[in-house]
Amino acid sequence: QKEVEQNSGPLSVPEGAIASLNCTYSDRGSQSFFWYRQYSGKSPELIMFIYSNGDKEDGRFTAQLNKASQYVSLLIRDSQPSDSATYLCAVNGEGTNAGKSTFGDGTTLTVKP
């Protein structure tokens, strides 16, 4: 079992729809959770981080964390073609592993005009 699992996709949604990206993790001691966006041929960029159970909203993006279920998700409202990219879920551990992220394989999202 991978430490961080994501639906590989591809996920395709029409413009204006809500895109839902899911991620599960195996280490119950994980403390912080991140979503990165990576356009083809480019390096990842941080778009959201969340530490506490519940929802965190930033513009059109909402991250949701449920530590009991070891589940973190990213919702993108009013999806735009420019949101088409691969989204990477990353999980940090605790203690000496607090700064080191374990990445999922990513979910490729396509937003169709």
Place this chain on the structure above:
Amino acid sequence: GAVVSQHPSRVICKSGTSVKIECRSLDFQATTMFWYRQFPKQSLMLMATSNEGSKATYEQGVEKDKFLINHASLTLSTLTVTSAHPEDSSFYICSAERGFGQYFGPGTRLTVL
């Protein structure tokens, strides 16, 4: 946001030569930097964790004598691919940790002929 630069962005070299890649944090001090490799259509693979003033910590399966990492200051880490071979051709990306996620450099595309 935080800016991390990488140089060079692209390098083509002959088999057997060594290539040095620089990673700089431009507007903050980075005690810890990470080096990743990414093959086409695949996820990020962490190669090593670079700590300022101490030896790098390499992931399992990464040859420390082949991928030399030096983190001489709080703003600069270098990765040297020694005696490069065609199988080392990949996208090399560095990142700097800043407490709320990692900030990635733009990446270096290495092609070994």
